[in-house]
Amino acid sequence: xxxxxxxxxxxxxxxxxxxxxxxxxxxxxxxxxxxxxxxxxxxxxxxxxxxxxxxxxxxxxxxxxxxxxxxxxxxxxxxxxxxxxxxxxxxxxxxxxxxxxxxxxxxxxxxxxxxxxxxxxxxxxxxxxxxxxxxxxxxxxxxxxxxxxxxxxxxxxxxxxxxxxxxxxxxxxxxxxxxxxxxxxxxxxxxxxxxxxxxxxxxxxxxxxxxxxxxxxxxxxxxxxxxxxxxxxxxxxxxxxxxxxxxxxxxxxxxxxxxxxxxxxxxxxxxxxxxxxxxxxxxxxxxxxxxxxxxxxxxxxxxxxxxxxxxxxxxxxxxxxxxxxxxxxxxxxxxxxxxxxxxxxxxxxxxxxxxxxxxxxxxxxxxxxxxxxxxxxxxxxxxxxxxxxxxxxxxxxxxxxxxxxxxxx
Amino acid sequence: xxxxxxxxxxxxxxxxxxxxxxxxxxxxxxxxxxxxxxxxxxxxxxxxxxxxxxxxxxxxxxxxxxxxxxxxxxxxxxxxxxxxxxxxxxxxxxxxxxxxxxxxxxxxxxxxxxxxxxxxxxxxxxxxxxxxxxxxxxxxxxxxxxxxxxxxxxxxxxxxxxxxxxxxxxxxxxxxxxxxxxxxxxxxxxxxxxxxxxxxxxxxxxxxxxxxxxxxxxxxxxxxxxxxxxxxxxxxxxxxxxxxxxxxxxxxxxxxxxxxxxxxxxxxxxxxxxxxxxxxxxxxxxxxxxxxxxxxxxxxxxxxxxxxxxxxxxxxxxxxxxxxxxxxxxxxxxxxxxxxxxxxxxxxxxxxxxxxxxxxxxxxxxxxxxxxxxxxxxxxxxxxxxxxxxxxxxxxxxxxxxxxxxxxxxxxxxxxxxxxxxxxxxxxxxxxxxxxxxxxxxxxxxxxxxxxxxxxxxxxxxxxxxxxxxxxxxxxxxxx
Numbered sequence: 092x093x094x095x096x097x098x099x100x101x102x103x104x105x106x107x108x109x110x111x112x113x114x115x116x117x118x119x120x121x122x123x124x125x126x127x128x129x130x131x132x133x134x135x136x137x138x139x140x141x142x143x144x145x146x147x148x149x150x151x152x153x154x155x156x157x158x159x160x161x162x163x164x165x166x167x168x169x170x171x172x173x174x175x176x177x178x179x180x181x182x183x184x185x186x187x188x189x190x191x192x193x194x195x196x197x198x199x200x201x202x203x204x205x206x207x208x209x210x211x212x213x214x215x216x217x218x219x220x221x222x223x224x225x226x227x228x229x230x231x232x233x234x235x236x237x238x239x240x241x242x243x244x245x246x247x248x249x250x251x252x253x254x255x256x257x258x259x260x261x262x263x264x265x266x267x268x269x270x271x272x273x274x275x276x277x278x279x280x281x282x283x284x285x286x287x288x289x290x291x292x293x294x295x296x297x298x299x300x301x302x303x304x305x306x307x308x309x310x311x312x313x314x315x316x317x318x319x320x321x322x323x324x325x326x327x328x329x330x331x332x333x334x335x336x337x338x339x340x341x342x343x344x345x346x347x348x349x350x351x352x353x354x355x356x357x358x359x360x361x362x363x364x365x366x367x368x369x370x371x372x373x374x375x376x377x378x379x380x381x382x383x384x385x386x387x388x389x390x391x392x393x394x395x396x397x398x399x400x401x402x403x404x405x406x407x408x409x410x411x412x413x414x415x416x417x418x419x420x421x422x423x424x425x426x427x428x429x430x431x432x433x434x435x436x437x438x439x440x441x442x443x444x445x446x447x448x449x450x451x452x453x454x455x456x457x458x459x460x461x462x463x464x465x466x467x468x469x470x471x472x473x474x475x476x477x478x479x480x481x482x483x484x485x486x487x488x489x490x491x492x493x494x495x496x497x498x499x500x
Numbered sequence: 501x502x503x504x505x506x507x508x509x510x511x512x513x514x515x516x517x518x519x520x521x522x523x524x525x526x527x528x529x530x531x532x533x534x535x536x537x538x539x540x541x542x543x544x545x546x547x548x549x550x551x552x553x554x555x556x557x558x559x560x561x562x563x564x565x566x567x568x569x570x571x572x573x574x575x576x577x578x579x580x581x582x583x584x585x586x587x588x589x590x591x592x593x594x595x596x597x598x599x600x601x602x603x604x605x606x607x608x609x610x611x612x613x614x615x616x617x618x619x620x621x622x623x624x625x626x627x628x629x630x631x632x633x634x635x636x637x638x639x640x641x642x643x644x645x646x647x648x649x650x651x652x653x654x655x656x657x658x659x660x661x662x663x664x665x666x667x668x669x670x671x672x673x674x675x676x677x678x679x680x681x682x683x684x685x686x687x688x689x690x691x692x693x694x695x696x697x698x699x700x701x702x703x704x705x706x707x708x709x710x711x712x713x714x715x716x717x718x719x720x721x722x723x724x725x726x727x728x729x730x731x732x733x734x735x736x737x738x739x740x741x742x743x744x745x746x747x748x749x750x751x752x753x754x755x756x757x758x759x760x761x762x763x764x765x766x767x768x769x770x771x772x773x774x775x776x777x778x779x780x781x782x783x784x785x786x787x788x789x790x791x792x793x794x795x796x797x798x799x800x801x802x803x804x805x806x807x808x809x810x811x812x813x814x815x816x817x818x819x820x821x822x823x824x825x826x827x828x829x830x831x832x833x834x835x836x837x838x839x840x841x842x843x844x845x846x847x848x849x850x851x852x853x854x855x856x857x858x859x860x861x862x863x864x865x866x867x868x869x870x871x872x873x874x875x876x877x878x879x880x881x882x883x884x885x886x887x888x889x890x891x892x893x894x895x896x897x898x899x900x901x902x903x904x905x906x907x908x909x910x911x912x913x914x915x916x917x918x919x920x921x922x923x924x925x926x927x928x929x930x931x932x933x934x935x936x937x938x939x940x941x942x943x944x945x946x947x948x949x950x951x952x953x954x955x956x957x958x959x960x961x962x963x964x965x966x967x968x969x970x971x972x973x974x975x976x977x978x979x980x
Contacts, residue, residue, distance in 0.1 A: 142716075
């Protein structure tokens with residue numbers, strides 16, 4: 092099989108993994124040196140595909156042969172899909188060729204489990220080693236870690252890769268047992284813990300050899316099992332706290348060809364994935380806790396964003412005086428982001444914040460008006476019921492399909 | 501007064517002198533183009549005389565503002581030099597709000613800076629090199645790009661870092677840069693349109709681009725909102741987008757798989773489920789403990805460690821953050837303190853058995869950290885089963901209860917108080933029990949005297965335990 096045919100199969104097989112970021116690597120440069128590649132810590136999206144997701148890395152599987160039978164996965168052993176396997180050389184050449192044409196920032200490499208966890212991990216590490224040592228490639232490398240692989244192999248992976256990730260895939264032990272019979276939450280957590288210990292060691296000992304400088308991440312599939320958003324976000328919160336993950340990626344389940352009966356036939360609304368990312372960002376950047384966003388079990392609202400939902404449920408904090416409130420609280424006002432919250436605090440060191448300042452900062456005035464007090468604006472203690480506000484601010488309702496049975500076909 | 505400037509450095513030199521000479525912005529006209537006539541090239545024209553009674557004040561510009569001015573200078577707008585001078589003038593006269601977006605000029609400045617940064621970013625992202633055959637010589641890689649602002653030079657520095665010793669050329673309608681592998685050369689325009697070079701390598705990219713797209717998630721609007729329309733015509737992938745969108749809209753949305761992949765012959769992997777199971781250590785019964793809910797948020801159960809027939813058993817509260825990851829008791833900061841205390845008490849860690857009353861880490865999220873949470877009596881009682889198992893297996897003569905949770909577990913009572921037994925050895929179910937602080941208490945108390953006192957108390961308790969295990973009296977005969 093030609094490389095191009097393998098590429099078609101193995102890129103297609105890899106696209107269900109949501110992770111694509113290429114940020115967080117230390118600065119590297121090849122100026123006037125042998126080899127190629129640079130990183131500046133930011134990461135660049137080099138293109139977008141018509142699904143709206145960015146292309147920043149060459150994201151492929153080393154092989155889609157897989158001994159495991161994870162029900163949500165198109166590459167499960169019982170799936171009747173075309174199979175292919177790249178050689179180490181092929182992946183290396185593709186990465187370098189794509190990099191030189193400025194299509195990508197680096198490589199994201201994953202693999203089906205073949206022969207054994209250790210053998211598979213060795214192959215992944217071999218690609219990264221070849222890129223770094225033979226081609227002196229200084230671009231970004233993200234390796235998917237096989238949780239059952241030997242700790243020494245994970246350590247080797249961390250020497251070559253900028254980021255490692257171990258996918259938890261599903262938010263509960265029960266779901267993993269049912270849908271991914273060969274996986275084990277226990278080993279997944281141990282692998283994540285192991286990576287975190289190595290990251291901690293490196294942090295405490297700056298002269299220690301490099302270990303995954305862009306940290307670790309994971310992915311959770313949304314909508315393949317019955318878990319609600321509260322379950323998903325609580326699991327994310329647990330993982331962030333326990334393993335210092337840089338990111339948890341949420342991937343709305345995509346129906347797969349010849350789908351097994353154990354997984355749904357229809358995808359969850361993509362908006363649900365979007366709301367989870369918004370909520371996740373509130374956890375990481377704004378100091379929210381899951382129990383604030385979702386006090387009881389259930390899903391995030393689809394018609395309004397989670398920060399607005401929180402504000403409507405916690406009206407006692409509002410209207411908030413922007414000339415007095417703390418930075419962290421200002422950032423909790425719907426329509427004011429972290430950056431604008433900082434700008435407001437900077438501005439008020441010079442003078443009082445006025446209503447017109449906010450529109451110059453491009454805040455959504457419709458959204459923030461009921462929640463703020465400024466030097467020249469003070470809504471009389473707003474008594475509009477939250478439900479009315481919500482209706483005014485919700486996204487336009489979507490037209491229900493007139494002939495759903497036709498559209499589903 | 502009319503001034504010609506062609507670069508940021510020229511503007512800066514001129515602006516500096518004008519500020520010193522107190523030339524208000526209204527009095528200066530700036531131009532960026534030589535258009536014949538009586539324009540004065542670069543030189544300072546009839547500047548107003550210096551107000552001699554006041555000393556010169558050169559503008560002191562913070563780096564942040566200087567960087568913003570430098571970026572804004574790349575913004576293609578005929579009025580840019582005059583605007584930059586007005587900004588500098590206002591700053592120099594104490595108007596600090598020029599830095600705020602809420603100020604009108606400040607807002608415009610930030611808008612210019614942002615647009616320039618955006619253009620730099622887009623050029624980093626959407627510039628595409630085409631490879632020329634090796635026989636054609638340098639440059640090996642050629643790109644065509646149409647930037648909206650004067651960002652070519654900055655962008656060239658980015659690609660010099662990225663491409664190493666490979667030679668390349670970036671052509672734009674206004675200018676070109678060539679990298680020969682070690683040096684940048686700038687020239688005027690060299691090409692008039694997209695590089696007319698056939699690069700067979702592009703087929704790989706188009707295949708990748710088509711394959712990584714998930715038709716089940718079709719959402720072309722987001723794609724278009726990210727890549728501004730003027731870039732599309734020079735992106736090789738633009739040619740295949742319409743077909744991808746229409747195919748996806750026509751039904752491929754049902755499954756994520758690419759049509760051409762779906763048509764290929766497939767294969768299931770013939771392997772029996774039991775052979776697919778990876779080899780793993782059998783989980784111990786402790787690993788599978790579900791006596792309470794703490795297992796859910798912990799990494800693993802942490803059992804005790806130490807000598808099989810130890811005479812002394814130290815019982816702590818529960819594993820902490822580090823213990824949870826490592827799977828061993830007392831390896832974190834509290835463990836280090838305990839080691840120190842054992843050293844001082846002349847106790848050999850290898851000869852004792854160390855464990856916790858509760859085997860799973862109980863915690864609460866606090867940002868990205870885990871905040872230790874004291875286990876409740878229900879959890880302590882649920883976990884007592886495991887402590888009991890360890891007591892039977894090891895059979896120690898002396899127990900050291902490190903902290904109140906340990907004491908409650910040993911006594912199996914939630915009402916027992918540490919202060920009632922503190923430092924006073926007593927017998928319980930045929931064993932000596934010595935109760936003292938938990939080592940993390942000695943880490944936590946605010947004053948250094950209190951910390952030293954707490955450590956001394958722990959050392960004393962360990963000494964007592966050691967003496968008791970050797971058959972000595974409960975009270976230290978040397979103490980009197």
